Amino acid sequence: MSATPLPRTEGTGDQAEEALSLDRRDEWAALGAHRERLGGTRLRDLFDADPARADRLTLDVGGLHADYSKNLVTDETLRLLAELAGATRVAALRDAMLRGDHINVTEDRAVLHTALRAPRSAVIEADGRDVVPEVHAVLDRMAEFADRVRSRRWLGHTGLPVRRVVNIGIGGSDLGPAMAYEALRPYSDRDLEFRFVSNVDGADLHESLRDADPATTLFVVSSKTFTTVETITNATAARRWLVEGLGTEEAVSRHFAAVSTNTEAVERFGIDTDHMFGFWDWVGGRYSYDSAIGLSLMVAIGPERFREMLAGFHLMDTHFATAPVERNLPFLLGLLGIWYGGFWDAQSHAVLPYSHHMSRFSAYLQQLDMESNGKSVQRDGRPVGWATGPVVWGTPGTNGQHAYFQLLHQGTRFVPADLLGFAEPAPDLPEALVPQHDLLMANMFAQGQALAFGRTAAEVAGEGVPAGLVPHRTFPGDRPTTTILAERLSPSVLGQLVALYEHKVFVQGAVWNINSFDQWGVQLGKVLAERVEPALTSGKEVEGLDASTAGLVARYRTLRGR
């Protein structure tokens, strides 16, 4: 990497403050001492001692009701965590982000995904230019395009309307739109089909095209850089499939749209820039699905619903920007994670939605959280001396109950979890299936209770369980959860949830003093893959392969008969 000194972030405080390592701060030490004092405090005791706890440790923001009372915290813990946030100047960094400072110091960029959902009347400057008009100009063009596809006025090369939309992208250009499409499927045009192709494994594209008709298929090639190997490889194959199917290169224009920041590369690929939708380098890939990267989603749910979703994001942005730390939900969730990672040795964090439509949510959060906070050097390059981002994982809760919840309840690992649920079932659910919703939600509430309070040996024995089985049937409890309950999984609520997690990740990165907005850790593997590939295909000796990798390459070649 270059030896150029990193640009300093403006306005985040004096240098001496910033240079102080997190683990040398008094506020960190105070939390450590507090943790010692808490010792084996039980959630049962905390609830027994404080009848108002369940009322007090809840927060309503927009359409979200968050109950964080089942966390291993006291009022004192929350106070100390808020002090830590104060000492680490999280709010100052937040304000620097919101006003467009280059807080992404290693790439010298602003971080302004909040501008993507700002109302038309807002003024937000990046490098001296108000970006809000550009954001809305792109949204308007997207809306026009989406409306044409949805109203069947967008015709393919042979004059037929689109039936299948295939989004080709990976990472932030796939996970967001794919997750949100699943989440908002009940709001989508059911006569249009959507596929999301990301894997360079040709099977992914094949499965999305094997029953498709080129005459009615529209590809949306989504890539911030438009250089990502997987995406360009799949888009090239898709283009070949289309041209072979329709017999002419001329068909490409009516069947390909692009979303990117790289106009030149889009042109070079041969996509008409009239069908290109842009965004900006101040939008990180994993923070981009509310930009033009959401084009496929907008085609699915329509511009109006998409705007409702943006309004949900904006609601949470406003809350994050203005609510005091102790009543600020992204701050609270972020600080709880700091608490568990720093003082309870939590290695992972589970996000368990009790909703079929949220099946891709944890996968989406994996990139958001782990690519942002999976770092081990501080903003100025010094190593960290504390745990940073956790392993984030999860699947819909009911399915998890029959798979890995055993470990959550009785294993030796400590796994804090978020339980997400919705009071109303999916809006398009047939009447006959609606009663199942109560069963679904009963499970969510029951799991939170079982994880928190467990079942003591005395209680188990009292139920007449044979003595030899008592230890096996005892549940220790004190497994913390935060429950987030909303009325329904609407576009607005989805926007609120995503913005909540975006800002939670921000808070954690700020306290840990890492740059949540670069991703150098994904580079090395990409570079090595480029070196290894010729060895697989041409058999040329590749220099610099270690003995194990060289052996695997040789075995691969033998297996492929090369």
Ligand SMILES: O=P(O)(O)OC[C@H]1O[C@H](O)[C@H](O)[C@@H](O)[C@@H]1O
């Ligand atoms: O949108 P693209 O430029 O194609 O990038 C797609 C993805 O690939 C990269 O490897 C990054 O790690 C991700 O942050 C990014 O979302």
